[in-house]
Amino acid sequence: MKQEISHYSFYVGTYTDNESEGIYKYILQKDGHLKSLGLAARSENPSFLAMSADKRYLLAVNEISNEDGVGTVESFSITNDSLSFISRSTTGGAHPCFVNLNKSGYVLTANYTGGNVGLLKLNNKGELSDLLDIQQHGGKGTSERQQAPHAHSAWFDTDDTTVISVDLGTNELWFSQLDTIQNKLHPSDPFKLGIAAGAGPRHLVFHPNNKWIYVLNELNSTISLVLKTDRNQYKRGLSFSCLPLAYTKTNTAADIHISSDGNFVYASNRGHNSIAIFRVNSHDGSLNLIAHESTRGIGPRNFSLSPDENYLLVANQHSNNIVSFKRDKTTGLLDYVDQTDAPSPVCILF
Secondary structure, eight states, X not given: OOOOOOEEEEEEEEOOSSSOOEEEEEEEETTSOEEEEEEEEEOSOEEEEEEOTTSSEEEEEEOOOOTTSOOEEEEEEEETTEEEEEEEEEOSSSSEEEEEEOTTOEEEEEETTTTEEEEEEBOTTSOBOOOOEEEEOOOOOSSXXXXXXXXXXXXXXXXXXXXXXXXXXXXXXXXXXXXXTTTEEEEEEEEEEEOSTTOOEEEEEEOTTSSEEEEEETTTTEEEEEEEOTTSOEEEEEEEESSOTTOOSOOEEEEXXXXXXXXXXXXXXXXXXXXXXXXXXXXXXXXXXXXXXEOSSSOEEEEEEOTTSSEEEEEETTXXXXXXXXXXXXXXXXXXXXXXXXXXXXXXXX
C-alpha cells in the first residue's frame, strides 16, 4: 500500500546582500500552506540550487566574483532539517547563476559575467572535484545587455552526455558532448543555434516526448520552440509571447517549467509579475497562452512545481515572499492558497 505523503520540504536559495544569511528550508503542507523551518546553511549569495540524484547532497552556486575573478560552488550533506557543509570549488568564471548535475555526478555551472560553463564532478561522499574543464563562449548579440557572453544556464539532455548551454549575451544555445574518459566538454557539430535577435535566452525545459525544447527568452519575454530532428540535430521553430497583447511596460522573463504529462508550460514574468500559463499542442508542440496568474509579489525570479504537481510555488525576489498556488492538472490553472516571508528568495528546490 502506497504511503500518503503529508508534506514536502523544500530549500530556498537567496541573495545575501540584505537580510538573508544563506539557504533556508520550508515545508509545503498537504493543503498547500507553507511553514518556515529557518536557516538551513550559511552561504554567500546561494542564488541557484541543485540536488544529487540520490537526494543525499545539495549544491549551491555562490554568485560572486572573488579576487581571482571567479565564483564558487558548494556542496552540502542533507541531514534532517539542516545542511552540513562538505566542500567548495571554483566554477571557472565570475558570478555563477546556475548549477546542474546528471545521474553520474557531473556538475555544470553557468557563469554569467565570465561568459562560460564550468565542468566539475561530485563523488559519492558529496565532495566536489576541482574544475575539470571550461567551455568559454565568445561573441555578442544586438542589445545593450548582449555586448559580451553571459552564460545563464547549462543542461544535460535526456542522454545525460549532450550538454546545452544557454547564453543570454551571445543570443545562442551552445551544444557539446561530455567526454567521461577525459572529463572534457567537446564542441558538437553544429556547435551553436541562434535565437531570434535580441531575445536573450535564459532557461529551458524538455518536453517528455524528447522532441521539443522550450527556451525562455529573458529580454523579449518569449518562449522559443526548438525541434530535435531524427538525427539528434536541433532547429528553431516558432516563438510565443509570455505577455498580454496590451502590456507595454518593462518586463523580463525569468523561469520556465513544464508539467510531467507535457500538457502545460509555465513561465514567470518580472514586471508584469505573473505566471504565464500555456497549453501545449500535442501535435506540433506549439503553445497557446490561456491565462496569467498574479504572483502576489514583485520580481518572480524562480518558481517550482511540487513533486506531485498539485502546487506551484513562486519566489518573489523583491517583495521577499514565497507564494503557494493550487494547480488544476486538467485545466493547468492556478488558485492562490498561501504565502510566507522569505529574504530575497531567488530559487526553490524540492
